[in-house]
Amino acid sequence: MSLTITLTGTGGAQLVPVFGCDCAACRRARLQEAHRRRPCSAAVKFNDAVTLLDAGIPHLMDDWPAGSFQQFLLTHYHMDHVQGLFPLRWGVGATIPVYGPPDDAGCDDLFKHPGILDFSRTVEPFVMFELQGLRVTPLPLNHSKLTFGYLLESAHSRVAWLSDTAGLPEKTLKFLRNNQPQVMVMDCSHPPRADAPRNHCDLNTVLALNQVIRSPRVILTHISHQFDLWLMDHPLPPGFEAGYDGMEIVLD
Numbered sequence: 001m002s003l004t005i006t007l008t009g010t011g012g013a014q015l016v017p018v019f020g021c022d023c024a025a026c027r028r029a030r031l032q033e034a035h036r037r038r039p040c041s042a043a044v045k046f047n048d049a050v051t052l053l054d055a056g057i058p059h060l061m062d063d064w065p066a067g068s069f070q071q072f073l074l075t076h077y078h079m080d081h082v083q084g085l086f087p088l089r090w091g092v093g094a095t096i097p098v099y100g101p102p103d104d105a106g107c108d109d110l111f112k113h114p115g116i117l118d119f120s121r122t123v124e125p126f127v128m129f130e131l132q133g134l135r136v137t138p139l140p141l142n143h144s145k146l147t148f149g150y151l152l153e154s155a156h157s158r159v160a161w162l163s164d165t166a167g168l169p170e171k172t173l174k175f176l177r178n179n180q181p182q183v184m185v186m187d188c189s190h191p192p193r194a195d196a197p198r199n200h201c202d203l204n205t206v207l208a209l210n211q212v213i214r215s216p217r218v219i220l221t222h223i224s225h226q227f228d229l230w231l232m233d234h235p236l237p238p239g240f241e242a243g244y245d246g247m248e249i250v251l252d
Contacts, residue, residue: 004045005185005249009057010221010242011037012078012189012200018225025228038245039080040163040222042185043069046154049132050202053161055151066093068134071121075163076106076147089115095250096192097121098127101129101138103166104144123148126175139172141165151179157251160215161179163187163222166199168209176213184213188220191230203227207237219243 003034016037017026020243029035039056045062050069057063061084075081079098085098089110094117102122104111111119123129125148135153142165149162149172160181164170168176175186186209189200200222210218218238220227221243231242 002045002047003152003154005053005152005159005161005183006043006045007041007185007219007221007245007249008052008063009038009041009054009244010164010223010245010247011039012222012224013039013078014224015039016223016225016228021225024228024232025225027233029225029228030229034244034246036225037228039083040187041081044073044134044152046132046134049095049134051134054081055088056081057084057086061088062093068095068201071097071099072117073096073131073136073150075141075161076101076143076145076151076156077103077105078108078145078164081164082107082110084118085110089113089117098122099129099230101146101148101213105144111152111208126171137175139175141172142167142169142199143178146248151176151181154251155194159251160183160184160186164200167205168199173209173212177214178232179213180213181252183219184210184215185221185243185249186220187222188225189222189224189227191227191234200244203236210239215239217241219247219249 017029019170041054044051138150190202193202
């Protein structure tokens with residue numbers, strides 16, 4: 001029973017390259033497709049079931065035709081994490097379950113006009129549920145909107161998805177310390193900063209968190225062009241790596 005997570009997007013709301021920016025990281029991304037970053041998202045495959053983790057890629061329907069996935073799992077309802085749902089909801093065929101935090105506001109009119117999307121599958125913090133045999137535990141995060149990360153577990157694998165967030169709430173940190181993930185995919189929008197950022201982590205914050213959690217492999221996501229620019233001249237410590245669009249994480 002293998003668990004595969006494909007990073008379908010590793011950027012923030014700005015994306016990379018950033019419109020109008022002429023920094024070295026943005027210039028490189030315009031020239032080399034491999035360095036472009038789409039909205040932070042992933043496809044989680046467990047055996048034959050596919051869960052789309054966030055839905056911020058605008059042309060999501062082109063990448064994932066009807067029947068190619070079973071459900072959506074949303075971290076939160078900011079536009080850069082749900083904008084792909086707006087045209088998809090007007091499709092035809094079977095209803096698609098959408099799991100996510102109990103945010104009554106949602107995003108724009110998604111809840112008022114859901115179309116083929118079923119938003120009734122709200123989840124609760126630290127209450128485990130299953131998606132076709134994959135165990136999923138919602139983890140509260142620190143963000144400007146109600147946001148959950150997720151611990152994904154199979155019989156032999158444990159992966160934490162932690163974006164969007166600035167640091168971690170104490171209860172989430174304690175939970176991860178006691179349920180150490182083999183891989184941690186972590187929001188890291190900013191290069192090291194002297195002051196703690198709001199809404200998203202910098203590298204110093206991620207390093208400090210993993211001193212507590214001690215995950216052997218940390219993959220950074222939600223990466224800004226400023227962080228990409230920093231990464232062009234600075235190596236990451238052992239055990240840390242910058243995610244990239246299309247990256248596959250495979251666990252037994």
